[in-house]
Amino acid sequence: MQSVSQFKIIGCGNSESLRHFNNNALLCCTSGNLLIDCGHTAKLALHEQGYGWADIDAVYITHVHGDHVFGLERLAFESRFKLNTRPKLFLEPELENELWEQTLKGSLGNINGKSQVLADYFDVQFIQDHKFSFGGHHIHSIPVDHAPDKSAFGILIDNYLFYSGDTKAIPEVVNELNFEIGFHDASVAEISPVHAHFESLKSSYSVATCKKLYLMSYEDDWRLAAKDIDGTFAGLAEQGQVVTLP
Numbered sequence: 001m002q003s004v005s006q007f008k009i010i011g012c013g014n015s016e017s018l019r020h021f022n023n024n025a026l027l028c029c030t031s032g033n034l035l036i037d038c039g040h041t042a043k044l045a046l047h048e049q050g051y052g053w054a055d056i057d058a059v060y061i062t063h064v065h066g067d068h069v070f071g072l073e074r075l076a077f078e079s080r081f082k083l084n085t086r087p088k089l090f091l092e093p094e095l096e097n098e099l100w101e102q103t104l105k106g107s108l109g110n111i112n113g114k115s116q117v118l119a120d121y122f123d124v125q126f127i128q129d130h131k132f133s134f135g136g137h138h139i140h141s142i143p144v145d146h147a148p149d150k151s152a153f154g155i156l157i158d159n160y161l162f163y164s165g166d167t168k169a170i171p172e173v174v175n176e177l178n179f180e181i182g183f184h185d186a187s188v189a190e191i192s193p194v195h196a197h198f199e200s201l202k203s204s205y206s207v208a209t210c211k212k213l214y215l216m217s218y219e220d221d222w223r224l225a226a227k228d229i230d231g232t233f234a235g236l237a238e239q240g241q242v243v244t245l246p
């Protein structure tokens with residue numbers, strides 16, 4: 001295990017991507033690994049980076065869409081019945097009903113005729129005041145603006161690394177944040193009503209802020225717009241990309 005903490009991109013594609021996996025990440029610390037979102041491609045994407053479910057000590061969920069939570073069923077079943085573990089689940093309280101009652105319960109809610117609850121699979125840690133700690137890092141959970149009437153969050157780690165999760169441009173939030181390196185939702189080929197297009201980031205954020213941002217959650221045909229991205233942003237996030245935390 002490395003002696004410093006690293007933030008790794010496990011996948012950086014949009015929900016339709018066949019090439020870049022779901023937009024998920026991993027915070028690797030000396031004391032364990034925190035998976036940030038667990039989409040339907042998470043098991044394979046983690047495997048490609050040399051990780052299995054046994055390496056996942058905790059999970060944080062940004063919001064309840066399939067490319068961010070559908071991998072939780074595998075993690076839950078395999079942790080419980082193969083690994084005999086119960087990973088921590090850092091959860092914003094307002095996501096609980098949507099995640100369990102409306103999403104996971106149909107698959108995980110009954111074992112041999114006995115009703116199950118989320119805590120049978122995960123050591124649920126409800127996040128208080130949008131703050132929690134992992135591996136000695138202070139993490140802020142930041143409400144973002146994704147789909148209408150749907151709660152979604154990004155995170156800020158140690159006032160150093162910002163990870164937006166799925167969101168449209170949120171200048172009132174991002175321009176006020178103190179961070180050195182960011183990863184921001186950005187479609188590059190298509191305009192989406194629930195994701196930021198990179199042009200909207202250019203027009204919403206300062207030049208200095210854009211230069212700190214790697215774009216993520218992009219489409220497979222991002223090369224169509226590659227020339228328009230060059231120079232404005234830090235670049236496009238890539239699967240396997242590592243940021244060493246101070």
Ligand SMILES: [Zn+2]
Nearest residue numbers: 063065146166
């Ligand atoms: Zn989403």
